[in-house]
Structure formats: C-alpha cells, structure tokens
Amino acid sequence: MSDAPSHPIRFVLSDMDGTLLHPDHSLSQYTIDTVRALREAGVFFSLASGRPPRAMLQQAEALGVDVPIAGFNGGTLVNPDGSVLVSHHLPAEAALIALALFSEQPDVEVWLFADGDWLRREPGGPMAVREEHGLGYGPIVVERFEPYLDRVNKIVAASTNTQLLIELEAQLLPKVEGLAQVSRSQPVFLDVTAMKANKGEALKTLAAHLGVPLAQTAAIGDGGNDPAMFHVAGLSIAMGQAEEAVKQQATVVTGSNVEDGAAEAIERFILSAR
Incomplete structure (x- = not known):
C-alpha cells in the first residue's frame, strides 16, 4: 500500500x-x-x-x-x-452483563464512568493508582453501580493480566452483540461502551x-x-x-x-x- x-x-x-x-x-x-x-x-x-x-x-x-x-x-x-x-450511553442490559462477568474475577478492578465521574465499589487498587496519575483525578467509591445504569459512559475491566482481559473480551463479545462495543484500549484495559x-x-x-x-x-x-x-x-x-x-x-x-x-x-x- x-x-x-x-x-x-x-x-x-x-x-x-x-x-x-x-x-x-x-x-x-x-x-x-x-x-x-x-x-x-x-x-x-x-x-x-x-x-x-x-x-x-x-x-x-x-x-x-x-x-x-x-x-x-x-x-x-x-x-x-x-x-x-x-x-452515547451504554444500555443498562449490556452494563449489567459486563459488570456480572468482570465482578467474578479477583484479578480485575471494575470501574464505571457516569455523570463525568469515575466510580468504583472498592478502595483504590494498583490499577486505580496508575489510572489516577494518567487522568489527573481519582475515583469516587460508591456502594452500588445500579443507580447509574441509565447513564453509563463506559465500563472498564483493569488488570495487569493481559491474557485474562483477552479471554474476557472473547467471552463478553457474544453476550453483548448488538448492544455494546468491547475493545482493549490498552493491554491492561478492557472497555465496554455503547454501539455508537x-x-x-x-x-x-x-x-x-x-x-x-x-x-x-x-x-x-x-x-x-x-x-x-x-x-x-x-x-x-x-x-x-x-x-x-x-x-x-x-x-x-x-x-x-x-x-x-x-x-x-x-x-x-x-x-x-x-
């Protein structure tokens, strides 16, 4: 070419x-x-x-x-x-599917972005510390993600285990086909967003x-x-x-x-x- x-x-x-x-x-x-x-x-x-x-x-x-x-x-x-x-917001159905899959993984930090905020359910882990340096601001810890499901910008599975994220991507894609985009924006991040x-x-x-x-x-x-x-x-x-x-x-x-x-x-x- x-x-x-x-x-x-x-x-x-x-x-x-x-x-x-x-x-x-x-x-x-x-x-x-x-x-x-x-x-x-x-x-x-x-x-x-x-x-x-x-x-x-x-x-x-x-x-x-x-x-x-x-x-x-x-x-x-x-x-x-x-x-x-x-x-464009992620459909609640797709968000629930992704959250359920990611939450089963002990080596994965699960983040949700909504209302311009970075949300997580547990105190910061090693991936959050890294991300905070890159973004310039930290996460807000919430008890539940459910109140935000009607306005999710992005869900992220973060892990240093790149092979695990590759496997999770392959598992999630057929589950949210036609509902969401799934891609690894970086080797350590698996992103789930709306189709558009x-x-x-x-x-x-x-x-x-x-x-x-x-x-x-x-x-x-x-x-x-x-x-x-x-x-x-x-x-x-x-x-x-x-x-x-x-x-x-x-x-x-x-x-x-x-x-x-x-x-x-x-x-x-x-x-x-x-």
Whole structure:
C-alpha cells in the first residue's frame, strides 16, 4: 500500500495514550510543535481517547485544539467551550452483563464512568493508582453501580493480566452483540461502551461537523479501539509498538510513542504532502 494519501489531508484525529503521549503521560515539545505546524497549514486536529473528556482538556489546550474532542472511545464529543456535541450511553442490559462477568474475577478492578465521574465499589487498587496519575483525578467509591445504569459512559475491566482481559473480551463479545462495543484500549484495559461509542463513528461525526470528506481525514493510534477509525479514515497510521493485529489494519506504521512516532508520521505523510 502506498505511503502517500491519495487526497490532501484536511483533518487528523489522534489517539492520546500510547500515541501522542509518552509512557509517563507527557507531551514532547516536538509533538506540540508538529501539531502547531499542522494547524498553521490549515489542517484540523483533534483527539479521540478512551479517557473521559475532562481528562483530555489539559493536553487539548497544550496542543491548541480548537475543534470538538472525542472522549470515552467516541461516546462523548465535547465542544471547545465544554458543551456536549454528542453523547452515547451504554444500555443498562449490556452494563449489567459486563459488570456480572468482570465482578467474578479477583484479578480485575471494575470501574464505571457516569455523570463525568469515575466510580468504583472498592478502595483504590494498583490499577486505580496508575489510572489516577494518567487522568489527573481519582475515583469516587460508591456502594452500588445500579443507580447509574441509565447513564453509563463506559465500563472498564483493569488488570495487569493481559491474557485474562483477552479471554474476557472473547467471552463478553457474544453476550453483548448488538448492544455494546468491547475493545482493549490498552493491554491492561478492557472497555465496554455503547454501539455508537467508537472512534470510527466519532471520526465520521467530526469530519461531517468540520465539512471534511472522509477521504481527506487521517487517524493515528495504537490500541484495539483504534482500528474502528482506521477503517473509515483516508489515511490510517499505527504506532510502532502497537500489537500486530492493529498494525495490519493501518495504511502505514510509524515509530513508537517513545520515539514520537505520531509527530514523525504527521511530518512525513501529511505536512510534506502539502
């Protein structure tokens, strides 16, 4: 497949963790400068992440993002002024199925996101400590998840046992077929969201909002939730450290996030073409 897109790219949608961000969740100056150059060239740039929108605002500001961003794997699209453009909630039936399956696993921390909050039923475990550092805020401990089931943004099974999450993904998919999206946003996170809460739908919605044909869009990512946008973008770019199954669904592969591969790809495949 040719490295160069067949149409000039006018909109870039990028994942955050494992893509734009280094492992310590920082943005390099190289990445900040490259995104600035992209925007100065007249190309729209935005973020799509499994994170809640409120945990994306600092990075969006640092990158000068001035168009809507997509949180919760595309489940919630938020305008620059903080107003909600689109929001998709997980059906209660699917939420109950996922919660029942995950709660049976002693090696899994179960999180629920609703009303803009991160909720859990037990005090913080090791995965919560890690996530708190990345999100910039901590969870709220609640007695029960049931009062929130009519407005769930995302359910997460978090574990250092990657093989267990792979097995849980395979078990859950047929149980919620047609009701929910199930994907590993990172090797240690298994996300459950509404059917339309995926990055492919987010890319379609944002491109239409900006008046950009899909053939003139590019998507960059590394996780199992990123091929959804790869499949609709005119140019798809996988990070060097991504799993092979993710790389195989992209147009091109760039360097790892440690190597600032996203910025490198923007320069090579988008800016140079302009």
